Amino acid sequence: MKKLLYFLLLLSLIVACKSTAGKTSDTKNTTSEYGTQEDQMKYYFTGTGNEPFWGVKMGSENIEFTSLISGKEKLIFPATEAIKAMDANVKMYKVTNETSTATITIQQLECQNSMSGAISPYKVAVEIKNNTELTAAKLSGCGNYNTDYRLHDIWVLEELNGFKVFLTDFQKELPRIEINSTENKFMGYGGCNAISGSIFYEKDLLRFSKVISTMMACASGNKEDQFIKALQNTTSYSIGDNRLTLSNPSGKLLVFRKVD
CATH class of the missing domain: 2.40.128.270 (Lipocalin)
Structure with missing residues (x-):
């Protein structure tokens, strides 16, 4: 009887481990370098950069900027229309809110992540500053459009x-x-x-x-x-x-x- 109980307990532990492993795998499948699947449904473009780490997510309702820069950890800007270059696939977004101002430039140009080595089809440049600052922080990174x-x-x-x-x-x-x-x-x-x-x-x-x-x-x-x-x-x-x-x-x- 004891052997039977021990066997049933061992079997239940094995099943539980397999179930947990499966859930972990599913979670990983919904996340990429450019964010979760939910983010990719809400935002049409996502860009990231390193040293310091930063990210920008472009949506139809708002533009979200996050970083490790003091005073710029998370900034939300209202969405705006792009200013388009005449002779190249370059789009510029000038945004502002109560505390900060930013210029975001997206250029169709192959870009390599400086840490992971991953290749993206777009280069992203961000100039951002708090409204009390005289000079803007200049950041560069890579990005990708999130296909509908x-x-x-x-x-x-x-x-x-x-x-x-x-x-x-x-x-x-x-x-x-x-x-x-x-x-x-x-x-x-x-x-x-x-x-x-x-x-x-x-x-x-x-x-x-x-x-x-x-x-x-x-x-x-x-x-x-x-x-x-x-x-x-x-x-x-x-x-x-x-x-x-x-x-x-x-x-x-x-x-x-x-x-x-």
Whole structure:
């Protein structure tokens, strides 16, 4: 009897340890160099720097700056529109609150973290000072846009260039794309061939690039070429009512229905 009780106790401890280990792993999966998954849903851009450690999170409602600098441990600024450079992908944000003023510059330029060695696609510069100070602290670091998590799904085409699509417009089935917002990649079916590529995401900007496809010959009248061209011409999007609408300044290009 004692041996049986000892065995049951040992078994319960093993199960408990496995359960705890699983929870720890799940927690790690929701955190990255640029913050938790919740942060990445709330903020469209996150930047970090070292020596001294600092971070900035850009959101539609506010901009949050944190650091180890005395008097600047945590500052909240109201969101503002970017000042954009004419000849380069550079955005500048000038923000102020009751106590402090900052200028935040985001430049599309490969950037390496000075401690971890991780490579990011954007360089970030921050000049920040309390309103009682004469000179601003100048900080530099790296950053990344947090791709809209709502894109992460499987989408089947409903409309192409303003017209509803039918199976007869394609080979066997309607075109579809599966977007991986974590890796900024997509794959799918163009209506005749398998397709894949990358997505480029910034606030209010979405592009499908580096599109490649298999080389299967398509039947006459197949609209795959029109579909891929519209995909490549996309610059903006909207999501609502289980639909993904892709557009550019000329108008609506594609409408997809969520199927996953």
